[in-house]
Amino acid sequence: MADLTFNTPAGQTIARELLIAYLNTGTSSAPTWKAIGRRVSDSSAEYDFGKETAQDVLGNTFTTMKRPTITQTFDPAPLDAGDNALVKLWNLAIKDQDFNALSNQDCLIVHTYAGTTGSVFAERYDGCAISITSLGGEGGGTIGMPIEVTYGGTRTTGTASVADGVVTFTAD
Amino acid sequence: MSRLEKMKAWLQTAPALSDTDTDIMVDYTDDVPGSAGLFPSGTQEVSRTRDVLGNVRLVCRDTFAVYLRWPYFPDSETLQTSEEVLEQLADWIREQSAARTAPVFGDDPIPESITVGQGRLWGAEDGSSVYSITVTLTYIQIHEGGYNPWLI
Numbered sequence: 227m228a229d230l231t232f233n234t235p236a237g238q239t240i241a242r243e244l245l246i247a248y249l250n251t252g253t254s255s256a257p258t259w260k261a262i263g264r265r266v267s268d269s270s271a272e273y274d275f276g277k278e279t280a281q282d283v284l285g286n287t288f289t290t291m292k293r294p295t296i297t298q299t300f301d302p303a304p305l306d307a308g309d310n311a312l313v314k315l316w317n318l319a320i321k322d323q324d325f326n327a328l329s330n331q332d333c334l335i336v337h338t339y340a341g342t343t344g345s346v347f348a349e350r351y352d353g354c355a356i357s358i359t360s361l362g363g364e365g366g367g368t369i370g371m372p373i374e375v376t377y378g379g380t381r382t383t384g385t386a387s388v389a390d391g392v393v394t395f396t397a398d
Numbered sequence: 399m400s401r402l403e404k405m406k407a408w409l410q411t412a413p414a415l416s417d418t419d420t421d422i423m424v425d426y427t428d429d430v431p432g433s434a435g436l437f438p439s440g441t442q443e444v445s446r447t448r449d450v451l452g453n454v455r456l457v458c459r460d461t462f463a464v465y466l467r468w469p470y471f472p473d474s475e476t477l478q479t480s481e482e483v484l485e486q487l488a489d490w491i492r493e494q495s496a497a498r499t500a501p502v503f504g505d506d507p508i509p510e511s512i513t514v515g516q517g518r519l520w521g522a523e524d525g526s527s528v529y530s531i532t533v534t535l536t537y538i539q540i541h542e543g544g545y546n547p548w549l550i
Contacts, residue, residue, distance in 0.1 A: 243452030263450040388547050
């Protein structure tokens with residue numbers, strides 16, 4: 227695949243909201259993508275390439291890496307009846323404690339800054355593990371349900387577009 | 399309804415102000431005992447956070463001074479009554495805020511608070527006295543990232 231270019235103006239930094247993670251709240255064949263991260267002010271996908279460095283008896287250094295394990299935490303993720311992604315996760319994790327379903331969630335990461343406007347780079351992971359790390363909060367505050375996503379399953383790259391409030395993913 | 403209108407209408411329902419003869423006026427207190435004035439001093443933006451989706455959450459603070467004019471007779475009973483009315487008004491505001499029965503001024507009612515500052519005798523002349531109390535409203539304004547079509 228040829229290198230992509232960024233569609234933002236050169237010389238400018240890129241706004242954080244141009245990188246969006248979505249949870250599929252529909253079905254695998256007819257996905258409905260809902261953005262995750264409302265009211266979360268700081269969240270990054272952490273890439274662990276499993277880097278191991280060793281030195282032989284001659285003093286040469288060798289480093290190996292693996293395909294990365296990507297995890298992302300959304301904290302505090304306050305509950306909101308209008309946030310379909312959190313409502314779905316609350317039902318799976320809190321009401322049903324359905325750990326099998328939680329470890330097979332369908333997520334989409336859209337890099338709206340990469341590629342051409344209207345057809346941007348996206349990657350779909352169909353077997354993500356989403357764990358709820360806590361539920362609650364301080365008195366007088368709001369109920370938070372921090373979540374941790376480990377992107378997994380089959381990684382499919384492609385492009386995403388948005389029209390009329392609907393995000394559509396097209397595999398390469 | 400503006401925050402000023404809402405604050406004015408809400409204070410008008412305070413039991414401690416049931417003897418107030420006229421509507422609470424804005425930026426003015428009549429010379430007639432029993433009148434009340436509400437003096438806003440603008441909005442202060444306390445903090446601004448932007449979530450990872452681009453939505454902006456502002457914590458804002460509005461401060462109002464409430465001026466109440468009552469008959470003034472330099473006897474201990476009248477003065478004590480005036481101070482007690484002030485105390486009742488402050489207690490009522492705190493109760494309403496704590497019980498979340500006060501009006502909602504912002505976009506997220508849960509973190510909202512209304513606090514009361516010191517009340518005191520502001521001045522007395524010609525048979526009437528003016529007492530003041532400070533009311534501080536802290537509320538949330540949410541500006542959705544509506545410019546970003548990717549926010550679904």
